[in-house]
Amino acid sequence: MAAVAAVATSKFDRLKAEAARLADQMSETAAPVEWDKIKAPTSEVVVPYDFLEEVSDEEAKSLLSKLAVLKLNGGLGTTMGCTGPKSVIVVRNDLTFLDLIVKQIEVLNSKYGADVPLILMNSFNTHDDTAESRYPRVVVDDFVPLPNKGRNDKAAWYPPGHFDVFPALVNSGVLDKLIAEGREILFISNGDNLGATVDLKILKHMIKNKNGYCMEVTDKTLADVKGGTLISYEGRVQLLEIAxxxxxxxxxxxxxxxxxxxxxxxxWANAAEIKRHVEADDLKVEIIPNPKEVDGIKVLQLEGAAGAAIRFFDNAIGVNVPRSRFLPVKACSDLLLVQSDLYTLEDGTLIRNPAREEPSLPGAELGPEFKKVADFLKRFKSIPSIVDLQSLKVVGNAFFGENVVLKGKVVIQAEKGETLIIPDGEVIENKLVTAGPTYADI
Structure with missing residues (x-):
């Protein structure tokens, strides 16, 4: 028992030291950007997707032999009422996020006779064997790690986020194995982004042009105004976050x-460059304090983004990709869209329904009654047809029957204490629906 205790203490001290290192790094990188130095990136720095070369079947197998795919799988579905990993939420046809990811890789390997490996980057929340992928929250008042104050349960710790992916790859030995296999490029993406499939054109461009790093960006809409953007800053491409x-x-x-x-x-990142930077300890990404509260104690999570590492890599670029490559599921309103007839499922990949004439997705605003996945599912006998929907807002205790069709702008509104049931087969177009149900034009 003494040996086990000694090991545990050693690990704990190391994690506390890591928290202190992040605090120091936060101080080092805290200087705000100088606004007048910001420049818009050129088309050479952020390459339009249409500029990328096509890839022949003959090229594909050779390219794929140099690729590994890594999915960031550390997130819990807490915002959707789940206690486990978001990746095990069922998306379509009884298949989870993880099922679809595995299917995509299997189809890719089968089609081209390749053997692209799939790696999952877990956290202590999503895999017991990666319990060391955690950092202590620090108390705001004195900046002492919360576990130092007698708290050593899960609430005292947080998964470090995806900025930890690069040192984790090196420290685990996984990166050395990939390099030994000839894997030059890692494609890294969020496990809940169903649009993040392997793109051979981006892979070819990176290898041909010896790009050390590539970030996929897409055109911003009013729903994305808080998202980080790429800029040219002091001669290098850099990620600018709202913080x-x-x-x-x-x-x-x-x-x-x-x-x-x-x-x-x-x-997308070059494996050899990842190793070089981690071993040199020079990936000093911006550390952003995220305030939280644990049992009345104000604490900070010191977080960073893997995307912020772009400025440290040689010949780093962005690629402006189609919106279809960004299809995250962060809430049950997103789940409604991906489960609907807006998409079909083909070889593990969601394909946009060509019957939808609008290029953008419909807006969906579901009330708190739909927040948890279990509650969301019990409120739909079947997911409505929304291929012709512009926007949907649901307020209150509402339920949907089978084969409901929603078109145009639709508001479903149940007052407090009321239950509103949309009948089977109902077609609703540009209507405000209230208890009864009764319908009024919008």
Whole structure:
């Protein structure tokens, strides 16, 4: 028992030291950007997707032999009422996020006779064997790690986020194995982004042009105004997050006219460069304090983003990809869209329904009654047809029957104490629906 205790203490001390290192790094990188030095990236720095070369079947197998795919799988589905990993939420046809990811890789390998490996980056929340992938929350008042104050349960710790992916790859020995296999490029993306499939054109461009790093960006809409964007800054491409923006420049940052693109967190990085930077300990990404509260104690989580590492890599670029490559599921309103007839499922990949004439997705605003996945599912006998929907807002205790069709702008509104049931087969177009149900034109 003494040996076990000694090992545990050693690990704990190391994690506390890591928290202190992050605090120091936060101080080092805390200087705000100088606004007048920000420049819009050129088409050479952020390459339009249409500029990328096509890839023949003959090229594909050779390219794929140099690739490994890593999915960031550390997130819990807490915002959707789940206690386990979001990746095990069922998306379509009884298949989870993880099922679809595995299917995509299997189909890719089968089609091209390749053997692309799939790696999951877990956290202590999503895999017991990666319990060391955690950092202690620190108390705001004295900056002492919360576990030092007698708290050593899960509430005292937090998963470090995806900025930890690079040192984790090196420290685990996984990166050395990949390099030994000839894997030159890692494609890293969020496990809940169903649009983040392997793109051979991006892979070819990176290898051909010896790009050390590539971030996929896409055109910003009004729903994306807080998303990080790529800029040219002091001669290098850099990720600019809203937390780094001076208060008097936030509105300008949110403008879709000046900052037209945002980070999808689909990232491609050269394996050898990752190893070099981690071993040199020079990936000093910006550390952003995220305030939380644990049993009345105000604490900080010191977080960073893997995308912020872009400025340290040689010949780093962005690629402005189609919106279809950014399809995250962060809430049950997103789950409604991906489960609907807006998409079909083909070889583990969601394909946009060509019957939808609008290029953008419909807006969906579901009330708190739909927040948890279990409650969301019990409120739909079947997911409505929304291929012709512009926007949906649901307020109150509402339930949907089978084969409901929603078109145009639809508001479903149940007052407090009422239950509103949409009958089977109902077609609702540009209507406000209230208890009864009764219908009024919008």
């Amino acid at each position: 780094q923006v001076p208060d008097d420049k936030v509105d300008e940052f949110k403008s879709i006219n000046k900052f037209k693109i945002f980070n999808t967190n689909n990232l």
